[in-house]
Amino acid sequence: MILEVLSWALLGGLGLALVAGPLGSLMVWQRLAYFGDTLAHGALLGVAAGLWLELGSGTAVMLTSLALAGLLLLLQRSRALPADTLLGILSHAALALGLVALALTPGARVNMEALLFGDLLTMTPGEVAAIWALATAGLATLRWRWNALVAITVQEDLARVEGVSVATLKTVQRLLLAAVVAIGIKAVGALLITALLIIPAAAARRLARTPEQMAAIASGLAMTAILIGLATSWWLDTPVGPSIVVGATLLFALSLAVRAR
Amino acid sequence: MNQPLIRLRGVSKHFGAHQVLRDVDLEVTRNRILTLIGPSGCGKTTLVRIALGLLDADSGSLTRSPGLRVGYMPQKLVVDPTLPLAVGRFLRLAERDPGKCRVALAETGIPALWDRPVSALSGGETQRMLLARALLRRPDLLVLDEPVQGVDVVGQEALYKLIGDLRQRLGCGVLLVSHDLHLVMAATDEVICLNQHVCCHGTPLQVSRDPAFVALFGRRTAPYEHDHDHSHP
Known part of the structure; x- marks a missing residue:
């Protein structure tokens, strides 16, 4: 029984870590850390909306996250505010609005700790299947358009002149990020999901000579962090989500000892 | 018949209330190097972005020869x-x-x-x-935005020579952006001096003697340098 719980947790975590590698690398290169945070904070609003509309919480969080990513893309295109100011407003507004909406929801019994810090150990087989479906589809999409994604990261105008449809590609990447954030909240929580995307990628930087190596190494390190986190949680009885992020941070600290390539 | 690779007619562009380009015509043909020159903020980069299709003009037309392949060298990386x-x-x-x-x-x-x-x-x-x-x-048209930026003087000369050689070898047209005519004098066939609109247009020698150009940049060969405020009738 215990072993079964642990193996579903492990399987779900590893699927998430796998897709987090390349997606997190793109986030680091394109400076999207704050974008990810905003999406994650929006999850709270999603949970409240789910209760109001009597939708499943997973579905509601996913829809809110995708809608928020779309809204951000539109607002950024208008350039009325600097990108980080815009994200600062939306990120905290979503968090606050979510908390207020949850308080106003009659009979809401939300496990706030699980929402903010994750609860990998209550992962159901259905949820694990959803993670692997998303991870597989996500990796396939990233692999298919990888060269173009790196090209727009390096020089957007140049890529456009060479025929890359930048707007479409950016939209696809951000929506994929929104979906992974939404589904990853179950594992490490709304406050820590960006960490699982960013920290392994940052740690992989010093070990990699090419963008592809960095993405692959980031996946490997994220999976290692999942193992470290689950093991720590198992033996020391610590909360899983934070333990995973501590594991990732440890790997990052170790990577600093490696001479930059 | 040397059909233009790319042709802009009557192009205007505003950013907010600020007019960046006013009624600009431009044509690049095969085997020729056209240099766009002007002070910073004159609209060079905006014009190039419109020519590349990266930006839409408010009015005017852009015609590209069918199947045109463009090689672009951005100003910064x-x-x-x-x-x-x-x-x-x-x-x-x-x-x-x-x-x-x-x-x-x-x-x-x-x-x-x-x-x-x-x-x-x-x-x-x-x-x-x-x-x-x-x-x-394998471009028919090379668009080079300030190609010698951040390059020392010796390197600049070598780079311009390379661009000239490539034009010869590939038979492509070249649209070059520069802020200094004297640097590109030898490397260009034709110059457009831009300051929101086309101030003057011709061979490098013609342009360097044009009163509108002198008013913008001062005359390098004069015993003293002086700047006028830019004005036109």
Whole structure:
């Protein structure tokens, strides 16, 4: 029984870590850390909306996250505010609005700790299947358009002149990020999901000579962090989500000892 | 018959209330180098972006010859330090065949830099790498935005000579942006002096003697340099 719980947790975590590698690398290169945070904070609003509309919480969080990513893309295109100011407003507004909406929801019994810090150990087989479906589809999409994604990261105008449809590609990447954030909240929580995307990628930087190596190494390190986190949680009885992020941070600290390539 | 590769007619552009371009005509043909020159803020880069289709004009028309292949060399390349990227991989963003990439790198004179990280390149090496990527497109038209930026004087001359040679060899048209006519004098066939609108237009010698050009830049050969405020009837 215990072993079964642990193996579903492990399987779900590893699927998430796998897709987090390349997606997190793109986030680091394109400076999207704050974008990810905003999406994650929006999850709270999603949970409240789910209760109001009597939708499943997973579905509601996913829809809110995708809608928020779309809204951000539109607002950024208008350039009325600097990108980080815009994200600062939306990120905290979503968090606050979510908390207020949850308080106003009659009979809401939300496990706030699980929402903010994750609860990998209550992962159901259905949820694990959803993670692997998303991870597989996500990796396939990233692999298919990888060269173009790196090209727009390096020089957007140049890529456009060479025929890359930048707007479409950016939209696809951000929506994929929104979906992974939404589904990853179950594992490490709304406050820590960006960490699982960013920290392994940052740690992989010093070990990699090419963008592809960095993405692959980031996946490997994220999976290692999942193992470290689950093991720590198992033996020391610590909360899983934070333990995973501590594991990732440890790997990052170790990577600093490696001479930059 | 030398049909224009690209033709702009009556192009105007505003950013908010600020007019950046007013009724600009421009034509680039095969085997010719056209230089756009003007002070900073004169609309050079905006005009180039419109010619490339990266930006829409408010009014006016843009005609490209059918099937036109454009090689573009942007003004700046800033690669985030978190992205590990070597020269060879940079070129393979545009062309999957590494053999062709190596040929292009050799053509711009830096074949040995294949494995060098992009962040470790000098100004001149970066420009040559960007030029190699533009060549990978087998361009009919090369668009070069300030191609000698961040390059020392000796390197600038060599780079202009390389651009001239490439034009000869590929038979392509070249649209060049520069802020200094005297640097590009020898390398260009035709000059458009731009300051929101076309101030003057002709061979480098004609333009350098045009009162409108002198008013903008001062006369280099005069015993003293003086600047007038820019005015037109």
